[in-house]
Amino acid sequence: ELNQEQETLLSYIVEAYNKCRIPQDMAKKLLQDQFSTEENFLLLTEMATSQVQVLVEFTKKLPGFQTLDHEDQIALIKGSAVEAMFLRSAQIFNRKLPQGHNVVLEERIRKSGISDDYITPMFNFYKTVGELQMTQEEHALLTAITILSPDRPYIKDLHAVEKLQEPILNVLQIFCKIHHNKDPQHFARLLGRLTELRTLNHHHAEMLSSWRMN
């Protein structure tokens, strides 16, 4: 069972995560179907900027984050932004969206000028996340764990970051034991997604340059 302190940590992170939404008008724009490649590029760029802003708002609410060294705060978000966004996109893609919305979104991404070499692993990742049937709690905790990873470049006080990440990992592990008692590997599977995210992050920089060239 989760103790009182862990319950509080969980509900705090979930509440912060639930507030993590891009503005409605921007989400609507994504579903309008008339678009040229150039408009698509601009829109996806605008979306990414908005997602980073939302991500920072979430991160600021993570217990202890604002006590970290300011430059370490920036290094953590900078190192994890792409991974947190992939995780978020996976969640959105796996939701039951209104009829046809997934198709429009997928088409928009496929027509964005990004090479298939990058698109295919991304949609594979969405699929593997979908198979885990993660709850909102798991998404919130896994996102927090991704952001509070001490092994990002330029982190000065690794120990301070570890101290924030560890209790969240513990909560996730217990949460998995409670809610997935038929699958003892569930927690390990969730952590496995973090490895996949690292790979996607690694390819992201290359992906952007190829996109810009196109």
Add this chain to the structure above:
Amino acid sequence: HSSNTIGLEAIIRKALMGKYDE
């Protein structure tokens, strides 16, 4: 790539300072 990284960092710095707070 480097200009993108600078762009990302600028967005993060502004957001951390609360410039996008509503």
